[in-house]
Amino acid sequence: MSAELPPICDYEGSDYQASFWDSGNRTYEDGVEAIALKRLLPPGGKLLLEIGAGAGRNTPRYKNFERIVLLDYSRSQLVQAQKRLGRSERFVYVVANVYRLPFVPGLFDTATMIRTLHHLADAPLALRQTRQVLKSGAIFILEYANKQNLKAILRFLLRRQTWNPFNPEPVEFAELNFDFHPKAIRHWLNDAGFRLDKQLTVSHYRSALLKRLFPTAWLVTMDSLAQLTGNWWQLSPSVFTRSTASGDSPIASLGEFFRCPACTHFPLEETPNAMKCPACGKNWPVQDGIYQFRE
Numbered sequence: 001m002s003a004e005l006p007p008i009c010d011y012e013g014s015d016y017q018a019s020f021w022d023s024g025n026r027t028y029e030d031g032v033e034a035i036a037l038k039r040l041l042p043p044g045g046k047l048l049l050e051i052g053a054g055a056g057r058n059t060p061r062y063k064n065f066e067r068i069v070l071l072d073y074s075r076s077q078l079v080q081a082q083k084r085l086g087r088s089e090r091f092v093y094v095v096a097n098v099y100r101l102p103f104v105p106g107l108f109d110t111a112t113m114i115r116t117l118h119h120l121a122d123a124p125l126a127l128r129q130t131r132q133v134l135k136s137g138a139i140f141i142l143e144y145a146n147k148q149n150l151k152a153i154l155r156f157l158l159r160r161q162t163w164n165p166f167n168p169e170p171v172e173f174a175e176l177n178f179d180f181h182p183k184a185i186r187h188w189l190n191d192a193g194f195r196l197d198k199q200l201t202v203s204h205y206r207s208a209l210l211k212r213l214f215p216t217a218w219l220v221t222m223d224s225l226a227q228l229t230g231n232w233w234q235l236s237p238s239v240f241t242r243s244t245a246s247g248d249s250p251i252a253s254l255g256e257f258f259r260c261p262a263c264t265h266f267p268l269e270e271t272p273n274a275m276k277c278p279a280c281g282k283n284w285p286v287q288d289g290i291y292q293f294r295e
């Protein structure tokens with residue numbers, strides 16, 4: 001597998017969790033996302049894959065899952081997640097690229113991808129990779145940034161924005177930051193082998209002025225009501241979707257877990273500090289409880 005991969009928005013060394021969430025006045029956004037996740041998550045499961053887990057902000061919300069794999073391109077984000085969640089059998093920390101997932105096909109019963117798609121230059125490829133590692137009937141919760149949001153529509157109509165929010169093409173409003181059209185997302189999910197079950201529109205009141213004028217708890221309650229219109233129209237800046245993996249998938253055999261992201265061979269051989277691929281000879285280090293499947 002030598003095909004060139006899309007560029008990556010690299011969070012290595014970023015203080016994203018501290019600056020954006022912990023001290024960035026984002027209690028409202030965090031609260032409404034927690035409600036959307038709760039509404040969409042299945043009641044429980046064995047093995048959940050969190051793609052673009054970052055510093056593990058959402059991981060405690062997967063409390064009814066036996067095991068959670070936190071996957072991120074950036075090792076430093078997973079180090080932060082490990083500090084928050086600790087080292088245990090329940091959490092598996094994996095540095096890898098979503099475009100080359102290092103897992104055997106048909107492994108997971110649930111996957112989530114929150115606030116990550118908006119950094120992906122090839123979203124359809126990431127969705128196909130995700131589908132491949134899911135069992136048939138597995139649940140996939142995807143959050144994406146919606147280009148057809150009310151603010152973008154108004155700005156476009158008032159000629160204060162050049163890009164058209166109704167055009168299905170993604171818009172790259174800053175380098176490796178994309179907003180997507182709901183129609184395009186639905187199309188890509190379907191093409192990747194997912195059946196869309198539910199959409200929730202989220203963060204309707206994401207505005208510095210509204211946050212100043214109204215108590216956060218009140219805005220969160222109003223948003224939680226507005227989320228329920230998500231199947232009918234999508235005009236909010238963020239949309240959560242819940243899909244089911246349709247069609248057949250291989251069933252991962254007991255004990256099979258990782259595959260080589262370079263050549264897709266499995267099983268890998270476990271050595272004291274690495275996972276070794278017997279087919280291509282690559283050694284994937286395991287350091288301080290973090291698997292490293294990124295070249």
Ligand SMILES: C[S@@+](CC[C@H](N)C(=O)[O-])C[C@H]1O[C@@H](n2cnc3c(N)ncnc32)[C@H](O)[C@@H]1O
Pocket residue numbers: 008009010011012016051052053054055056057058071072073074077096097098099113114115116119
């Ligand atoms: C905006 S942060 C979101 C973190 C977390 N999901 C949250 O909501 O708090 C996006 C995360 O996606 C990760 N990411 C970006 N591109 C990726 C890729 N190609 N493969 C895996 N992770 C990626 C980044 O490293 C970063 O941690």
